[in-house]
Amino acid sequence: xxxxxxxxxxxxxxxxxxxxxxxxxxxxxxxxxxxxxxxxxxxxxxxxxxxxxxxxxxxxxxxxxxxxxxxxxxxxxxxxxxxxxxxxxxxxxxxxxxxxxxxxxxxxxxxxxxxxxxxxxxxxxxxxxxxxxxxxxxxxxxxxxxxxxxxxxxxxxxxxxxxxxxxxxxxxxxxxxxxxxxxxxxxxxxxxxxxxxxxxxxxxxxxxxxxxxxxxxxxxxxxxxxxxxxxxxxxxxxxxxxxxxxxx
Amino acid sequence: xxxxxxxxxxxxxxxxxxxxxxxxxxxxxxxxxxxxxxxxxxxxxxxxxxxxxxxxxxxxxxxxxxxxxxxxxxxxxxxxxxxxxxxxxxxxxxxxxxxxxxxxxxxxxxxxxxxxxxxxxxxxxxxxxxxxxxxxxxxxxxxxxxxxxxxxxxxxxxxxxxxxxxxxxxxxxxxxxxxxxxxxxxxxxxxxxxxxxxxxxxxxxxxxxxxxxxxxxxxxxxxxxxxxxxxxxxxxxxxxxxxxxxxxxxxxxxxxxxxxxxxxxxxxxxxxxxxxxxxxxxxxxxxxxxxxxxxxxxxxxxxxxxxxxxxxxxxxxxxxxxxxxxxxxxxxxxxxxxxxxxxxxxxxxxxxxxxxxxxxxxxxxxxxxxxxxxxxxxxxxxxxxxxxxxxxxxxxxxxxxxxxxxxxxxxxxx
Numbered sequence: 001x002x003x004x005x006x007x008x009x010x011x012x013x014x015x016x017x018x019x020x021x022x023x024x025x026x027x028x029x030x031x032x033x034x035x036x037x038x039x040x041x042x043x044x045x046x047x048x049x050x051x052x053x054x055x056x057x058x059x060x061x062x063x064x065x066x067x068x069x070x071x072x073x074x075x076x077x078x079x080x081x082x083x084x085x086x087x088x089x090x091x092x093x094x095x096x097x098x099x100x101x102x103x104x105x106x107x108x109x110x111x112x113x114x115x116x117x118x119x120x121x122x123x124x125x126x127x128x129x130x131x132x133x134x135x136x137x138x139x140x141x142x143x144x145x146x147x148x149x150x151x152x153x154x155x156x157x158x159x160x161x162x163x164x165x166x167x168x169x170x171x172x173x174x175x176x177x178x179x180x181x182x183x184x185x186x187x188x189x190x191x192x193x194x195x196x197x198x199x200x201x202x203x204x205x206x207x208x209x210x211x212x213x214x215x216x217x218x219x220x221x222x223x224x225x226x227x228x229x230x231x232x233x234x235x236x237x238x239x240x241x242x243x244x245x246x247x248x
Numbered sequence: 249x250x251x252x253x254x255x256x257x258x259x260x261x262x263x264x265x266x267x268x269x270x271x272x273x274x275x276x277x278x279x280x281x282x283x284x285x286x287x288x289x290x291x292x293x294x295x296x297x298x299x300x301x302x303x304x305x306x307x308x309x310x311x312x313x314x315x316x317x318x319x320x321x322x323x324x325x326x327x328x329x330x331x332x333x334x335x336x337x338x339x340x341x342x343x344x345x346x347x348x349x350x351x352x353x354x355x356x357x358x359x360x361x362x363x364x365x366x367x368x369x370x371x372x373x374x375x376x377x378x379x380x381x382x383x384x385x386x387x388x389x390x391x392x393x394x395x396x397x398x399x400x401x402x403x404x405x406x407x408x409x410x411x412x413x414x415x416x417x418x419x420x421x422x423x424x425x426x427x428x429x430x431x432x433x434x435x436x437x438x439x440x441x442x443x444x445x446x447x448x449x450x451x452x453x454x455x456x457x458x459x460x461x462x463x464x465x466x467x468x469x470x471x472x473x474x475x476x477x478x479x480x481x482x483x484x485x486x487x488x489x490x491x492x493x494x495x496x497x498x499x500x501x502x503x504x505x506x507x508x509x510x511x512x513x514x515x516x517x518x519x520x521x522x523x524x525x526x527x528x529x530x531x532x533x534x535x536x537x538x539x540x541x542x543x544x545x546x547x548x549x550x551x552x553x554x555x556x557x558x559x560x561x562x563x564x565x566x567x568x569x570x571x572x573x574x575x576x577x578x579x580x581x582x583x584x585x586x587x588x589x590x591x592x593x594x595x596x597x598x599x600x601x602x603x604x605x606x607x608x609x610x611x612x613x614x615x616x617x618x619x620x621x622x623x624x625x626x627x628x629x630x631x632x633x634x635x636x637x638x639x640x641x642x643x644x645x646x647x648x649x650x651x652x653x654x655x656x657x658x659x660x661x662x
Contacts (some may be wrong), residue, residue, distance in 0.1 A: 054570060054656040075574045079323045082572025093659065097260055109253055110572035154571070224531075 001030040001162065001194045003053060007060035009046055020046045021057070022217035028196065030161070033188040033227070035197045035205040038214030045166060047214065048198045051086050052078050052164045066162060082110055086155030086193075087183075089196075090167035092147040094139040100126060100150045101135040105156040124155040129183060145176030152183055156191070162189060165197045169204055181207045251501030258585045261557065272553040273447040276638070279546035280594040283539030283631055284623060288608075290535045291407050292527045299619050301521060303385040305348075308483035309491055311498065312474040318511035320503060329511050333463065333470045336377075340603030342497040343490055345480035350377040351472035353462045356430060362408075362455065363428040364416040370379060372454045373429060375462025383476045386456075391423050391438035398437075398458040404465065406434040409442035409453030428620040429457070432465050486607060487518030490607025540634070547590065547638045554646035556585050558653075565650055566658020582650045586643025589637060594635035 009021040020043045024076060028034055037043045049055035049200055052061060053069055062069045064084060072080065086107075087093075094103045101122050108118035126132050129149040139147055155163050165184060169177035188195040197208060205211045211224035262269045313329035336351045353375035360373040380395050386393060389410070398405050406427060413422050422436045434457060442453035462468060480488045489512060492506075499506035558565070565578055601625065609620050 006623065032302065049656050052570075054654075054659075078569060078572055078574040081570065084658075087570055089659065093563075095564055095567060097264065106568070107571045109567070110574070110577065190313070 001065060002026070002028040002196075003061075003063040004051075004246075005051060005061040005063075007047075007057050007062060008014060009043075009055075009057045016210070020217055021050075021059070024219060026212065026219060026222060028194060029193050030190070031192050033185065033195045033197075033209045034212060035199055035208040035210070035216060036212045037200060037205050037224075039200075040064075041216075041219045042214040044198045044214045046124060048164055048166055048196065051079050051162075051196065053088060067123050077165055078110075082158060084161050086158065086160040086163045088148070088155050088163065088165035089166045090170040092139070092144075092151045092171075094147055094154075099136050099138050100131060100142070100153075103139070103150055104154045104157050107154060110159060122157055125157045126150070128156075129153045143176070144172050145179055148172060148176070148180050149183060152180070153189070156187060156193070160193070162194045162196065165195070167199055168197060169201060170197070174203075177201070177204065189242065253543040254581060254584060257581065258588050259549045261561075261585060262589065262637075268553060269589060272549050273589055273596075275546035275549035276543070276590045276593040276635075277597040277600075279539075280544035280597035280631060280635060281480070282542045283536075284598060284605065284628070286539045287532075287623045287627055288601070288621040290532045291623055291627075292399075292609075292618045293531065295621070296615060296619040297524055297528070298616065298619045301517075303387075305383045305385075305478045306517050306521045307347075307480075307487070308383050308476055308478040308493060308517045309487065310474055310517075311474040311494060311515040313502075314510055314513045316504045316508050318504040318505045320507040320508070322559055323503060327504070329498075329504060330470050331475055332458075333472060335498060335501060336472070336475055338501060339475060339477060340381070343479060343491070343493050344428075345478065345486075347478045347480060348379040348382040348480070349475065349477035350380040350383055350476050351459055352376050352380070352475050353466075353468050355462055355466050355470065360430050360455075361428075362412065362416060363424065365423075367369065367416045367418070369412065369415045370451075371452060373441070373457060373462070374454050374471045375457050375466075376460040377459050380456070380476075383478055385441075386440040388439050389439045391436070393438055393440070393454055394458050395620070399460050402464050403435040403458060403462050404432065404434045405458065407438035407440060408436055409440050409455070411442060412455060413439055429455075430466070433460075433570040434453055435460035465624045471502060473546060480517055483517060484522055485518055491516050509641050542637060548591075548640045550586055550590050550639070551645055552644035554582060554643055555649065557585070558646045561650075562653055562658045565653050566655045569653065569655040570659065578653070579647040579651045582647035583640060583643040586640035586646065590635055590639030590642055594632070594638070598631060598635075602628060616640055 004024050004055040007021055007024040008019070008206050011018045011020055024047060024054050030214055036044045036047065038186065046055065050057050051064075053064075053072075064080070067215060069080070095106070098106070101119060105122035108121060113121070114151055123135055131146060131149055131153070134142060134146060134150075139150070142150070164183070164185040168184065172180060184195055184197065185207055188213055197204060199205055206226045210222075210228055211226050213221040213224050311331065313331045316325050316327045316329060318325055331353060336349055340346055355373035355375060358372040358374075360371055362369050362371050364371075377401055378394050382573070383391050386407070391407070393407055394405065396478060397403070406429065408422065410429075416422070416427060417425065422439060424446060426433045426438050427436060428434075449605050459472070463470065477494070481490070483489070495514070496506045497511060500507075503513075504511040514527075519532065565573075568578065603624050609622050612618070614620060
């Protein structure tokens with residue numbers, strides 16, 4: 001489903017060129033549930049953005065479902081995102097003045113689905129994440145866990161092939177984190193979606209099938225066994241703070 | 249354009265910032281309001297001046313004898329030129345395309361006494377020919393105007409106006425009553441409506457008698473004060489040609505240099521109207537310039553606010569892009585919002601401005617300088633078109649800014 005060949009990416013900050021990704025080779029098959037771990041600044045979010053066609057890369061090749069993602073116009077990228085990818089963000093990124101139903105229906109709007117049809121689909125998806133009763137509530141009337149479930153419903157409503165989650169539990173407490181992870185696992189298992197989760201939490205990574213470990217812009221281990229990770233790190237819970245805040 | 253979702257979002261966006269929308273809209277409202285007021289005022293001025301010409305044939309020339317300023321065929325300058333009755337016929341034959349011609353003789357230099365019973369008044373008595381009515385229209389209320397038979401038979405008949413009737417006849421019906429003009433009895437045959445102002449300046453209305461009677465009764469010795477004629481070709485060139493023909497004809501008859509500009513006093517109405525027309529076109533262009541200027545100030549305001557809107561909504565627009573919004577969708581959204589904001593505010597300004605000018609038009613009496621300051625519907629439509637363009641311009645830069653948002657950066661933006 002996702003094939004990366006020698007992906008390189010650098011950011012220019014003033015006169016300096018900061019090499020973030022230094023040649024990433026990676027393959028993720030359809031239907032996999034994979035997590036990407038790594039310390040802050042290891043390039044894991046950049047990698048996820050490139051996979052999500054939110055960011056471009058300098059060199060290498062990225063094939064999504066056999067299609068080379070390179071040099072598309074903004075409009076083409078938007079259509080590809082709309083068709084292939086569903087996003088789940090750390091800070092939910094729901095639109096504040098739209099209720100849950102409208103938020104979930106938004107990707108369908110951009111696909112040109114008629115209003116009645118998209119509300120139907122959005123409501124069905126909300127029911128699936130257990131928030132049918134909350135359809136007409138605004139995001140600020142919901143808890144963090146509920147908001148993230150709405151966001152997951154939004155990511156799924158357009159029936160994408162890949163779901164990308166950037167620190168989906170970063171802003172949640174342990175119990176809701178577990179709920180969200182259970183939901184993402186279910187998305188992978190029951191709906192057959194390829195799910196890619198960027199995280200720095202071992203518990204989260206442990207719930208996936210495979211862990212890709214990034215360090216300083218290169219993949220240190222592409223096939224880390226999450227079970228080993230889980231037992232090895234048992235009881236060494238780190239905070240739930242976002243990755244950016246973690247300092248050695 | 250008729251996308252329910254898009255409209256819902258425009259209302260949401262404006263509804264969330266009512267105060268800001270109102271203040272921004274006010275600038276546009278004021279711009280278009282001022283534009284309408286200015287254009288209305290311009291129309292009022294133009295209407296006022298055109299009104300002065302309403303009864304005057306605009307394709308006419310009036311000539312009056314004056315004093316020569318050049319030597320001519322051995323004759324000295326400073327000779328007084330006096331027009332005569334015979335000049336009228338000469339002009340009638342000399343000028344091609346002539347329509348109507350009339351001489352005018354002002355009895356006692358325009359200072360005559362009229363008397364009916366015990367009532368008297370001082371009036372401007374004018375001996376004119378029947379064709380005068382085509383050159384300077386008088387609306388007859390009762391009876392008739394001086395006609396050809398009056399002229400041929402030297403009838404002592406008189407046409408008076410409403411103010412004269414009131415002064416001399418009080419409540420009486422003046423028709424077929426005899427009034428004394430400087431001691432000579434004349435029969436009142438017509439009553440015309442006199443409106444002060446315009447070409448017939450002065451508080452008192454003129455009173456008309458036949459030129460032939462004026463000549464005989466008041467011993468005018470065949471002289472006339474002025475001659476007015478109208479002609480078919482009402483173009484500037486045609487008027488100039490008619491004027492030259494008239495001057496040459498009179499120059500030959502009265503022995504003066506046809507290039508002597510002081511020998512005759514010439515009032516060419518075609519030129520007057522043309523000149524007034526260009527003055528008002530100039531005023532109108534200036535008013536558009538000022539009006540559009542104030543409208544632009546409003547547009548810049550809207551553009552500014554939309555830039556802030558885009559900045560505020562950077563994250564939201566980024567989310568939308570991540571969810572599959574194409575740049576065209578985002579641009580459309582911002583553009584429509586700007587057009588909607590300017591459109592609504594401008595429409596309000598347009599309506600209020602038009603209502604105000606209609607109100608002024610119905611309350612303020614028309615004068616010879618200002619009358620009926622309402623703008624035409626096509627002007628209002630142009631203003632409306634200018635508004636839509638304005639809205640699109642106001643939204644253009646912000647929309648481009650919005651389209652350039654990269655979702656990755658927008659999502660990082662807090």
